[in-house]
Every structure is written in structure tokens, then in C-alpha cells.
Amino acid sequence: MSESRHCTPHAPTSRANLSRPSVCSTVQSWPEVPPKSSNDGAETYSFIMDDLILLHHWSVVTSLTMVNTPDVDHIWQTVIVRIGTQNPYVMHGIFSLTALHLAYLDQPRKHTLIAIAARHHNRALRDFQARLCNVDNHDNDALFASASLNIFYVFAAFGDLYSSDADEPSATHRSRVLGEDWIPLIRGVNLLLHQIRPRISAGPLSSLLYIGNWNEIEPGTGTVPHDAEMQSLEAIWAGSADAPVYDESLYLLRKCWAWTAQFRHIPEETIQGLASHADWGYNRSWSGPFIWLSLAPDVYFLRLQQRHPAALVLFAHFGGLSVGLEGHWWMEGWGKNIVLAAKDTLGSYWDVWLELPKRLVAATID
Secondary structure, eight states, X not given: OOEEEEEEOSSOOSGGGTTSOOEEEEEEOXXXXXXXXXXXXXXXXXXXXXXXXXXXXXXXXXXXXXXXXXXTTHIIIIIHHHHHHHOHHHHHHHHHHHHHHHHHHOGGGHHHHHHHHHHHHHHHHHHHHHHHTTOOTTSXXXXXXXXXXXXXXXXXXXXXXXXXXXXXXXXXXXXXXXXXXXXXXXXXXXXXXXXXXXXXXXXXXXXXXXXXXXXXXXXXSSOOXXXXXXHTTHHHHTTSTTHXXXXXXXHHHHHXXXXXXXXXXXXXXXXXXXXXXXXXXXXXXXXXXXXXXHHSOHHHHHHHHTTXXXXXXXHHHHHHHHGGGTTSGGGTTHHHHHHXXXXXXXXXXXXXXXXXXXXXXXXXXX
């Protein structure tokens, strides 16, 4: 079995931080190990040394990069791991994300590590879907943990990590970036949460559901950057039959923009001071794009799939919001890719309506 040693830094947030490694990990080639059967016919799982290597890397490095916020990192570092020890499909989800993180860090072995990640992801997804068909009260935390890991996997696997050297037609690339596959996966979590939310609220992952002062935020009442430009988009669809759909989608996007803006350029100790709000817990600036993807109406995403110009312009502005998450390795390139895909699909006639997201992308690149 071949072996590759490399060092990775403690809790990196971008490749720029990788010049001074402090945590060493070993990744080996990966045989497929099927579950074994116990005497009573039930499946048991046997993890191998390579799995333990991935688990170690998750515990000391990857888990601390997911949201990179010390007072909530323990949810990824310990709580989800504890759930995974009782639910192997959650552990496979952990391994899949860890392998993607290593692929991000170790470019020479990127393709091998992405393949390892895909095998673990497929196994996690298969068993997750099987559990959805027979949910009981003992599955709630594991199902939610698995769904959360899957969301991060989707973003990490189909962003720059995948597309930077992918040989795919431009139309296929645009379709992928514009959410043909990943948006239904993320919105599907809503259906799961509707079923199990009361029980999650009473368990160890309850803080993942808290959204602080979300209900108190009202767009247009503060000094949120770019809000006036966002509101001006209403002129695109004024008087159309879909105006109520776009109005609601824009309102929610402006609200997510305001939500995210309150955390930017604020020292971490000040943010922790904001925790006096009764519902402050896990969710911070990184949650803005996910909140919008969860709350925007179904009809909007149908119009996006149909490539209506108004829907594409709005999605480009969602990409502009996502640019603010470039500091997280699993979101690197997503905002830029969304803006460019929307621009290429719309054509030059709509460029005037894309000035804001193009500026936000350019600022990030600069």
C-alpha cells in the first residue's frame, strides 16, 4: 500500500495560510471494506487504519475549518463525531468531507483524494436514504448531522476544487453551477427538518437551528451596504405575473444580506458579546446564503431552472452574497462561479443589472 506524508496547518481558512504547517497527517490508498454480518444477520461495520487517519485529521484540522469560530467549533469536532460513532453513515460523511479537505490541501494527490471522498459520500448517502424510509426517534440527530455534512460536501465537491481543472463543456459547467443538482439536495433538507425539527430542538444539535435576531432584521431600515442597489432590481419584473415571487425572493435576499453584514468587520470578541440574544448560538455570517436557499419560494427556483432573466439576475446577486464566504475552503470560488455563469447565460444585454455582483467578485479577486 502506497503512502504519502504531508503537513497541514491548524484550522486553515485559505491556501494562503498553508506555508507554515504544524499538524502532520498521513493518507494512504483506500481499499473498499464492505460491512460484515453478525450472527443475528445485522450489519456491523469495520473501519480500517486509513479511516482512523481521516478521523484524526477531521478532529484536529478539518472540523476547525468548517465555520472557524472557536465557541461553536466543538459541534463539528466532538458532537458530530460522537453521533457518528453510533451511526456509521454519519462517520462516512465525516470521512468524505475530510478527504475533500485533504484534496484541497494536497494538490498532487487531489484526484485520488476526491475519489476517496466520493466513495465515502456515496456510502453515507445510500445509508442515509435507507434510514429516511424508516425514521424512528433514535435517528433524528444522525439524520440531521448527515444532511448537514452532505450540504457542505455538495459545496466543497462542486466548487473550485472540482472545476479548476475539470474538462467539461461550458453549458454543462453553467448548468452545474446554477444549481441543477445541488439546489434540490439542499432544499430537500427542509422536508427532513419539517419532520424532525421538534426532536432536534431538544438534542445536542439544537444550536444549529438557532438564527439569532433573524426575525428582528428588516431590510432598508439600517445602513446595510448595497441595499438600495438590491432594491432597485424590482424594476426588472415590475408588472409581471411573477412579480410577487421575485419580490419575496429579493426581500429574503436583502434580509440575508443584512444578516451577513452585521458580522463583517467585527472583532470576534464583539460578536461573542452579541450572544446575549437569547437565540444566538451556532449560526453566524456563513449562514446567510443557506438561509436564502432554504426560504426562497419553490416557484423562484423553477424560474431559475427555466432560465428566466429575472431569476438569473437575482441568482447572480446571491452569488455576490456568497463571495463573502471565500474565507472558507468549502466555498472557495462559488460566488465568482455563480456570477460568471449567470452573466454568460444572460448575455450582454443584462450586464447593467449585474454591476453589483461583478464588483463584489472583482473586489475579492483583487
